[in-house]
Amino acid sequence: MTNNVVVTGVGCISSLGNNMEATWNSIIQGKTGVGRADRVKIDPEYPSSLACTIKFDTGYNEGGLVNDPSIIELLQSIQQMKKDYDAPDEILHSCGIVVGTTAAGMSTYERFHERYNKNNRRICGINDLYEGMVGSLLSCAMEQAIIMYNMTGPSSTIETACASSAIACVNAYDMIRLGNADVMIAAGVDMLCNATYSGFSSLRLMEDDVYRPFDINRKGLVLGEAASVMLLESEEHAKQRGARIIARLSGCGMSCDAYDMTAPDTEGGEAALSMCKALKEAKLNPEEIDYINAHGTGTNLNDIMETTAIKRAFGDAHRNIKVSSTKSMTGHTLGAAGLLEAVFSVLCIRDNILPPTANLETPDGNCSLNHIINNALKRDVKAVMTNSLGFGGINVSLVFTR
């Protein structure tokens, strides 16, 4: 079990741009994608009507029976990665895919469900059948990607709340390390739907003003949409085919609070453990990490807990490690977030630049970290950690190195 795993392609689509470079340029400039959540039905009694919504280019999967936004976005982000990083057809044909999502297909399923109720709970015709079947399966986006690129490797879809695509990355990494596969795509995708928006509204976790993780005046999160992909392969395989290596995935850590279905364990012990495990696997000392892309959701409990956990995991070294939450710009993209932020982490190494937390005016004293405030920071970047801390107490940390 000695295969080294490298990153040879990245791609994403978000509210900040319909391709990765546009998204990344906006992130570096501290721009935010926050607007009105116009893909969902806004109930006037919702505490907020904000979201970071993808400005939609619907051209892609035309002709398909189901044009679910999550399918379209995932396919587009893979297509972009394929083009930007010269991933040949035969590589995608032989590779496997692991997708993390919480609601792929849900907007299609909601459309079907409303008709089903209106028709006295009957399935009426092929459209009902197809939208109901496809939309009821969170794996629908992955299945369309497999068809589009005729993939034949191992495949799975994971739903582990906000850590879904971070775990997809761990699974893909392990499959390569263990020799189950030479090349894997790790991906994340989530688009807004009524179930998600109403659920987060009911939990009273939504920001209704400016999205500002770690700020004293923060009130919660703004939901967002994104698709993100990463081509992972064994170092040997990448070198053999002359692929451009962008970074190395050096270590992963996971842990579980086993505490509550939504609230994190505020002592942060388990989240700290997941960071320590990732450092250990990457064979790095805490002071060797240059930057942490925080989970940083902007909820009161998460930001304090994550701060505590970073301090526990890194000790005094935390004072010199730059930290930011790119969610302040992309919104919280739920199942897509882990991998989207992993893509940003890889881009930090590629471009030697660290993105800021937008709108962070007055850092909360309980979140006293070495924040990058509002402006990106140019510096030599050798090692980056990204955290994903999900509902159900799941914690995942990934370490990328040059």
Added chain:
Amino acid sequence: MCKRVVITGIGLVSPIGSSKDTYFESLCKGIKLDGPVYPINDFKASDYINANSARKMTKSAQYGVAAAKMSLEDANLEIDESNSRSIGVVAASTFGSGGGMDKYLTNIEKYGGSKASPIAFVNIMHQATTAQICINNKIQGFHVTLVTPGSGLLAIERGADMIRAERANIVLSGGSEEISPIIMDLGKAGSFFCTDDDFEKSIPLHNKSTGSCYGQGSCFVVLEEMEHAINRGAHIYGEISGYGDSAEALGTLWVDPEGNGLGRAFERAFNMGNVCSKNIDCIFASANGYRPSDRGEIKAISRLDIKENIPITAVKSTIGECFGASGAFQVAAALQSMNKSVIPPIAGMSNAEALDDNRFVSGSSLKINVASALISSIYPGGENSALIISKWNK
């Protein structure tokens, strides 16, 4: 040198009993249940979960928490501060709580999104069962939920990966599923499932099968790193000797009638090199009575270089199609076949009516020594898996 993975515990809640013994005895009787939907009659959540927690959980989560608890008891494993962080859960749930989601959406359609229930929202997520298993047992390693239709067997493979990658010493792997009317309606409309009028001919690998019956329940097995199991003196049911999986570019509603993707999964499982295909003693098929996938599976099996007249059986005319839980139910049956030297028959099967003139285990159970078994999984959507388990030899 990769870690070896053994199985040290089985726990389940099924339509034919909520203990591993009653489950296997019922399978061996070969009695096909009556009706297109297989209910769970002898399950009381309060036997396993405190009333306050159980009230918030969906059926799927209740079944899962109970089955996981039984598997831990069967493995004689107590979780405390000394080991909680080296244990994880990898579980499958294809539809999450289909019924819970149906109610949730109906509620927001009628009354508006602001009337959504936060408790319902959190508990209808697919991952709710897995998270509840961790919370209820203080499991702190990790939890992962797989959601594809064929993710039941995959959960066991990914669980074994976690041990081989040294992320845990012990992983509870399996799945949980509950029946919901809306998913049943979709299944019937798509002709995947039988109806009230033709359920009697819902028989796996039968040439006139009318589709699958609906099952539900949960099954978990305890996967353990071999040395860890030996050191604590655990009973070892068997060893995971190989596995492989493969995608197929088909789409949500289709299967390859030639079973080419499943063939690749078989090849990958045997390529792990621990068991030769000629040494497989029986096959626990994924077959559920939906003829296109049954036919693809048998075609893939027929291309294997295996013993002539190898016994092939399937459990789904006795328990129904349980999606995310099915793979673990197949493994639980195969492990007990290995330990008791008896293979259960396909309930309702007569070999005169077998698919494509094949011969399967039918009528009564078959007494035979099983040293290694192949378990397969093929589903519409093109996700295929194969798992090989063997009697454990140090």
